[in-house]
Amino acid sequence: MDERERSEMETRARLVAAYDAMSPSAEVTDRVLARLRDDARVPEKKRKSVEPDSRSALRFGLFLLPLAACVVAAAILLRPSAMMPTATKVSQEEVVVEETVDAASSDAAVAGDASVEVAEEAEGLAPQATKSEAAEADAAAGAESREPLCELYPIVVTPEGRELRVGDVYAGKFDDVRPEESVAFSEDGKRSVACELIERDGALFVRYGDSADWRFAS
Amino acid sequence: MAIDLEAVFRRHFATVYRLCYSYLGSASDAEDAAQSVFLKLLNHPREFADSEHEKAWLIVCASNHCKDELKSARRTRVVSMGERLDASLGATDHLDETIDAVLKLPPKYKDCVYLYYYEGYKTAEVADMLGIPASTVRNRLRKARALLKDSLGGS
Incomplete structure (x- = not known):
């Protein structure tokens, strides 16, 4: 017997032992058989709905989820401001x-x-x-x-609890700041600039009030 | 339950359960999956040419059911090692390692490994059963062996 054959035999022996360990006990066999017997007594129409209600509800929910997302996305896209x-x-x-x-x-x-x-x-x-x-x-x-194009909020608290002040740069997502809400930011840390904080595709954008520039917050 | 189904269950439950266990990695999931497989047979009874045909159908049905379960979005919970291994098994560390390595195999290799190594089918028979070319079976076995070797630390 060469090395390869010996290795193959060892692999087989180990796998057989592993699968043996996965075998059902008599208790499990009896339990499943008893459940199947119960199922067999139920008429077929009812039997098809053997899945727990929670599972069916979950499936239904999972089906509805993309639909709801589409509706929300459509509503956002069809906003008058987005149409402009x-x-x-x-x-x-x-x-x-x-x-x-x-x-x-x-x-x-x-x-x-x-x-x-x-x-x-x-x-x-x-x-x-x-x-x-x-x-x-x-x-x-x-x-x-000139009037600032947006209202100023000098301090914004990030989801991590960090307080952002004028001049700070933060890369992340603000859960508590709605789009179109405004913060004061500074590009160079020297002067405050009126700007809009806008969230797009999960990224934070800062729209400076002075120019039509769109910039990443970091 | 019709007596023939009970006989089928007695003949093949262990095979179906082991395969489900190797896919799903937990005793309770394997139990549910095996029950679902026999329930399919109960709901859609069919004629089998012989016991081997019957076994092959159940194996393929179990394999497909488990793959669906793994793909299912609801199966997101993490199964701990403690849950995977029945306390009653009395498994040794050596055995634990092998079981763990089998459970870690990608799903597409699991049925080939089980059928070839445990059930003792030849590659051509496994290929017929799974509806794939024999060369694919050999390839999957080769890759599975390499993965097992890695998992078992080259031993």
């Missing part, structure tokens, strides 16, 4: 920027201020303007002249 194209949102913000810039430039014109030039430049802000450009526009227009 992104371009429309951006143009609304442009209007806000333009209005504030206009107000600043007319104020400056009355005062004969040199910042008019800056304000005029700010008028030409494209929808995709960078944050720094938007900040420049802000500086020109005067922060007091």
